[in-house]
Amino acid sequence: MYEAASAASTINSATITIVGAGPVGTLLALLLARAGRNVQIFERRADPRRATTESGRSINLALAARGLVALEQAGVLATLRREMVTMRGRQVHEPGGNSALMNYGLHPNEVIHAISRSRLNAALVEVAAHTQGISLRFEQRCLDVDPVASTLQWRDEQSGQVHTEHAPLVIGADGAGSAVRAALLARGALQEREAPLDHDYKELVIPATASGGYALERNALHIWPRGGYMLIALPNPDGSFTATLFLPVRGAAPSFETLAAPGAARAFFTREFPDALALLPDFDAQYEQNPQGKLATLYCWPWHQRGTLLIGDAAHAIVPFHGQGLNCGFEDCALLAQLLASGEDPLRCWARFERERRPNTDAIAAMALENYEEMRSRVLAPDFARRKQLAADLERRFPGRFIARYSMVMFHPEIPYAEAQRRGALQEAVLDALLAGSSEPLRLLDNAGL
Numbered sequence: 215m216y217e218a219a220s221a222a223s224t225i226n227s228a229t230i231t232i233v234g235a236g237p238v239g240t241l242l243a244l245l246l247a248r249a250g251r252n253v254q255i256f257e258r259r260a261d262p263r264r265a266t267t268e269s270g271r272s273i274n275l276a277l278a279a280r281g282l283v284a285l286e287q288a289g290v291l292a293t294l295r296r297e298m299v300t301m302r303g304r305q306v307h308e309p310g311g312n313s314a315l316m317n318y319g320l321h322p323n324e325v326i327h328a329i330s331r332s333r334l335n336a337a338l339v340e341v342a343a344h345t346q347g348i349s350l351r352f353e354q355r356c357l358d359v360d361p362v363a364s365t366l367q368w369r370d371e372q373s374g375q376v377h378t379e380h381a382p383l384v385i386g387a388d389g390a391g392s393a394v395r396a397a398l399l400a401r402g403a404l405q406e407r408e409a410p411l412d413h414d415y416k417e418l419v420i421p422a423t424a425s426g427g428y429a430l431e432r433n434a435l436h437i438w439p440r441g442g443y444m445l446i447a448l449p450n451p452d453g454s455f456t457a458t459l460f461l462p463v464r465g466a467a468p469s470f471e472t473l474a475a476p477g478a479a480r481a482f483f484t485r486e487f488p489d490a491l492a493l494l495p496d497f498d499a500q501y502e503q504n505p506q507g508k509l510a511t512l513y514c515w516p517w518h519q520r521g522t523l524l525i526g527d528a529a530h531a532i533v534p535f536h537g538q539g540l541n542c543g544f545e546d547c548a549l550l551a552q553l554l555a556s557g558e559d560p561l562r563c564w565a566r567f568e569r570e571r572r573p574n575t576d577a578i579a580a581m582a583l584e585n586y587e588e589m590r591s592r593v594l595a596p597d598f599a600r601r602k603q604l605a606a607d608l609e610r611r612f613p614g615r616f617i618a619r620y621s622m623v624m625f626h627p628e629i630p631y632a633e634a635q636r637r638g639a640l641q642e643a644v645l646d647a648l649l650a651g652s653s654e655p656l657r658l659l660d661n662a663g664l
């Protein structure tokens with residue numbers, strides 16, 4: 215009895231080892247350290263405050279309310295604000311050259327924020343490096359985790375030496391290609407399924423104008439929807455935009471496969487995105503040099519075994535079309551820190567974390583896939599603007615009762631993703647009926663708790 219109690223108290227106070235000093239690993243470390251835990255982080259790469267950004271990798275991403283709430287809790291939001299560019303809505307660039315801004319929300323605070331992923335990561339590392347209770351270990355690659363023996367094996371990337379140490383509590387925040395997940399998989403402790411998207415992406419940087427200004431509307435997320443594919447662009451604080459082309463990997467034109475022929479990519483941009491091409495003076499060099507990235511949804515279960523847990527992309531990587539992958543990972547961090555702060559046995563916290571999070575991460579994974587269709591195609595449909603307008607009217611008329619699904623996901627962290635998905639399905643039925651001339655939905659709105 216005494217031994218069991220003593221073992222529990224040892225694990226309750228043990229140092230937590232986080233694998234991966236990406237945005238999720240560092241934010242989690244900050245939240246845990248604020249709650250008085252000792253944390254060590256192993257990161258395979260060099261310190262991002264010293265390293266240069268990998269060229270052609272995702273340079274900026276969109277942060278929304280769920281991510282902001284977690285950053286605020288860690289006390290880093292104010293520092294990061296100056297790195298962000300506000301995006302009020304979608305600027306849709308139609309095939310004929312017309313373009314119009316569709317606001318994301320009804321209220322001035324319903325906006326999202328573009329931020330450089332590397333600057334966000336470096337800023338979080340900087341704060342973590344000065345936070346008591348956090349030890350950062352760069353260029354240390356995790357090779358294996360053994361939850362039964364409570365050990366972590368890693369290699370020092372400088373010396374090549376391999377070490378093993380006692381690590382009773384390990385959190386894998388090491389991204390979609392997680393070594394911690396691979397270690398659990400190799401031991402038969404979890405199962406995984408990766409659903410690859412048959413579309414890849416490529417990033418291109420639209421530089422600032424000669425006078426240092428923005429070549430496109432600054433406070434918008436730009437979309438060139440073209441049905442089966444699309445180009446988007448997010449603003450950076452230095453006047454540039456990071457544009458991303460999403461396109462089928464293979465198949466009849468256009469696809470990345472067909473654009474590989476000499477001159478084909480330029481001809482495609484000339485035909486489909488002439489206004490964007492005009493802003494890309496070094497298009498040919500960028501197109502050739504920048505890598506073609508893959509996209510997939512990762513499902514794995516369970517997320518934990520004994521003292522080891524997966525979090526963020528390591529547990530549930532999703533496609534980027536709702537701009538929620540990192541927001542969702544930050545929300546994970548806030549919940550896990552809250553559960554651990556309750557003083558409950560960490561192993562019970564792992565189980566509770568998975569129970570509470572999984573329905574929500576499954577929901578955002580599905581909504582992110584659906585949103586690709588909306589961004590690349592549905593925004594061009596004649597009834598799209600009407601549906602959005604009708605949804606906005608209902609939101610004004612039934613405040614708090616009807617909140618458009620996009621708004622629930624992006625601006626309402628108090629509404630879990632699974633609930634947003636549930637209400638969203640009811641809303642679609644309401645909008646369909648109203649557009650067909652029925653007034654029944656107004657009765658539904660009074661009763662259904664949308």
Ligand SMILES: Cc1cc2nc3c(=O)[nH]c(=O)nc-3n(C[C@H](O)[C@H](O)[C@H](O)COP(=O)(O)OP(=O)(O)OC[C@H]3O[C@@H](n4cnc5c(N)ncnc54)[C@H](O)[C@@H]3O)c2cc1C
Nearest residue numbers: 234236238258275276356388389526527537538539540541
């Ligand atoms: C094109 C694109 C656009 C996106 N846009 C958005 C967006 O607009 N909004 C949004 O919220 N999300 C977006 N995302 C998703 C977002 O980038 C991810 O959800 C987020 O980066 C996940 O953070 P993470 O810390 O879990 O993993 P990662 O960012 O992958 O970090 C993992 C860390 O672990 C380290 N690591 C890996 N293996 C090891 C090892 N063996 N040992 C030690 N360290 C290791 C890595 O070096 C890295 O530092 C986008 C993703 C893509 C691909």
